[in-house]
Amino acid sequence: MKFENTTVTGIENAIIGLRLPMSKSFEDAKSKSDSVFIPGAISQIKIGDDDLRIVNNLLRADGCGRAGEPNSKFLRMIHVQVAITAPLYWWKEFDTYKVGTVANSTSTMHKLATTPITKDCFEMDDYAELDNGFCTDMWKSLIEWLEGLRQKYNETKVKAYWKELIRLLPESWLQTRMIDCNFATLRNIYAWRRGHKLTEWHKFCDWICTLPLHELITAGVEIGNDAKS
Numbered sequence: 001m002k003f004e005n006t007t008v009t010g011i012e013n014a015i016i017g018l019r020l021p022m023s024k025s026f027e028d029a030k031s032k033s034d035s036v037f038i039p040g041a042i043s044q045i046k047i048g049d050d051d052l053r054i055v056n057n058l059l060r061a062d063g064c065g066r067a068g069e070p071n072s073k074f075l076r077m078i079h080v081q082v083a084i085t086a087p088l089y090w091w092k093e094f095d096t097y098k099v100g101t102v103a104n105s106t107s108t109m110h111k112l113a114t115t116p117i118t119k120d121c122f123e124m125d126d127y128a129e130l131d132n133g134f135c136t137d138m139w140k141s142l143i144e145w146l147e148g149l150r151q152k153y154n155e156t157k158v159k160a161y162w163k164e165l166i167r168l169l170p171e172s173w174l175q176t177r178m179i180d181c182n183f184a185t186l187r188n189i190y191a192w193r194r195g196h197k198l199t200e201w202h203k204f205c206d207w208i209c210t211l212p213l214h215e216l217i218t219a220g221v222e223i224g225n226d227a228k229s
Contacts, residue, residue, distance in 0.1 A: 001203045001204075004084075006207075009078075012045070015035050015074070019033060035051045056219070059219055078216070080211065086174065086175065087173060092171070093198070097189060102181075106177070112169070113154060113162060116150075117143060186208055187221065
């Protein structure tokens, strides 16, 4: 699993915006903020003590991070974009989070037959933990079979070979997607997936903890009861 080109935007407007309910104008809200924002330098953003007090009050009002989060809706204004390479079986679970996410992906339909199919095309991060004599032979045969179908399709252009390749493709096939989401969505994911038995979710939550001001996502989060399912 790989994370590339992570960007975070909207922090300044989100923090100033959370003061608007108790301010008469944008300039009034901005003047009350005690945070430091340096244009183009997200790593140097510092949330002021008074702004942080308001942030924490809003997060506490929404409890453990597994509700609708109406009070801390400012988190929806902080956007994250990242290119993630992960197996299809993980993407199938990630697709649960449709609200607040947008994605563009590499196309299996258009690109599957264009490059050789090798072991590197699949998620194999914990493969060595298996007593894998049998599994090694199985994977070798499967990859050879898939690569044979790919070559046969390229030679003949008979779509039945391509369809069979799609049909037999394991869910461990790696796909890259460019994701756009927000801190509120990530807070919900962190709450429900931090303790999940899929190691990919652990890696995703570890990535969340590398984001600037990731404390806004993780603070006060209670791990969901089904997170270890």
